[in-house]
Amino acid sequence: MTEPAAPYPLLSVRNLSKHYPLRSWWGGTASVFKAVHDVSFDIRPNETLGLVGESGSGKSTVGRAVTMLNPPTSGHVVFQGADLARLTAREMRGMRRHIQMVFQDPYSALNPRMSAGAYVLEPLLLHAADRSRAELREEVAGLFERVGLDPRFAGRYPHQFSGGQRQRICIARAIALKPRFIVADEPIAALDVSIQAQVVNLLQDLQDELGLSYLFISHDLRMVRYLCHRVAVLWRGGIVELADSETLYRDPRHPYTRRLLAAVPVPDPAAERRRISTIGLAEPAPQGAGHVLTEVAPGHWVAQNADG
Ligand SMILES: Nc1ncnc2c1ncn2[C@@H]1O[C@H](COP(=O)(O)OP(=O)(O)OP(=O)(O)O)[C@@H](O)[C@H]1O
Ligand SMILES: [Mg+2]
Incomplete structure (x- = not known):
């Protein structure tokens, strides 16, 4: 620390x-x-x-x-x-x-009808829409990697992830715009004890x-x-x-x-x-x-x- x-x-x-x-x-x-x-x-x-x-x-x-x-x-x-x-x-x-927020229950924070990639992309579209599609795709892939998720999972939907992975998706979205x-x-x-330390360590690394x-x-x-x-x-x-x-x-x-x-x-x-x-x-x-x-x-x- x-x-x-x-x-x-x-x-x-x-x-x-x-x-x-x-x-x-x-x-x-x-x-x-x-x-x-x-x-x-x-x-x-x-x-x-x-x-x-x-x-x-x-x-x-x-x-x-x-x-x-x-x-x-x-x-x-x-x-x-x-x-x-x-x-x-x-x-x-x-x-x-x-200023971003991460919640207790990643499942209810996520939109069940939105792929993980689209969910992480959404804030970028709102605030950085001038970038090309290829750039945005790269950026989302980078965010997935940054939070320890395989970018190939970006097409999956919330129910296809584990609880820890879902929280990582929420964190990826929260850091997409480089908040302070x-x-x-x-x-x-809401996470399994074995996963809690991993998510806390991720938060620390991102800090x-x-x-x-x-x-x-x-x-x-x-x-x-x-x-x-x-x-x-x-x-x-x-x-x-x-x-x-x-x-x-x-x-x-x-x-x-x-x-x-x-x-x-x-x-x-x-x-x-x-x-x-x-x-x-x-x-x-x-x-x-x-x-x-x-x-x-x-x-x-x-x-x-x-x-x-
Ligand atoms: N939208 C609301 N309308 C009315 N009362 C509310 C509302 N949200 C929270 N409260 C009340 O405010 C108090 C504080 O609630 P809050 O959710 O902030 O507690 P908390 O410390 O986060 O609890 P927990 O550890 O269970 O999450 C509670 O008594 C709750 O019933
Ligand atoms: Mg509370």
Whole structure:
């Protein structure tokens, strides 16, 4: 894992909130559900930021808001100096090529009626249509090779690939336009364990080669530790702790982070017995996610709760 070089952010997320309308089915007053509130973080060039938290904590909501697939209710997403919410539709289309997304389930991301080659070609047709057919075909073949797929498979349809191969197709499409930033939302969760490391290694190689930044959303804390330079812990829609991976795993400060880390299985039976005996003793989670992050050590931010 190479350290990201530049200290300035590629992406700055500030006070991002996402509220979903709650429509009552019996006709009562509608209210809102605050899925994500007041989330702020930076991602530097060439950096991988992990976003972890239990199911329903708002990870995918943050990921989709950052890419503007599902824009935030309030707050700012500043990418390469541009506030994405202020861009016109046309400017946003131009920006899209730099910001891509890879999802958990490659099968539903793919179009069953489109060959793998046509799927990878599609973004190139939208953004580089001036190139000749031969050039585009070459480029698609190169992308297949780049993600470890035989270009001769380009005529196949999604159901003719394995899960790992399908995720490689999605990654090939995501990197087709040489983006700067990819949100990967549980990209390995649906894959066989033996394939997970291969896909993570591919993401790492692509990062080194293309200078990519990732927001890596995952509930696999061991993979996050392996892959991510820094990690943000999301709890009930708010960030409760953010630090570089080494620090977060060595010195977790927030009770929720501690409980989350305590839930990771350890490959040593004696340590595993000790771990299980301590889970039940974990501190109770504070009520209400903390909004105010305090820097307890350089680069290590922890939410302070109302009750201290
Ligand atoms: N389109 C939507 N409309 C209403 N509520 C939504 C919508 N999408 C998500 N939510 C709610 O927002 C909260 C956060 O959901 P989100 O999908 O971001 O969680 P997550 O952390 O990605 O969970 P998981 O690990 O299961 O993928 C959940 O309570 C969910 O029910
Ligand atoms: Mg999710």
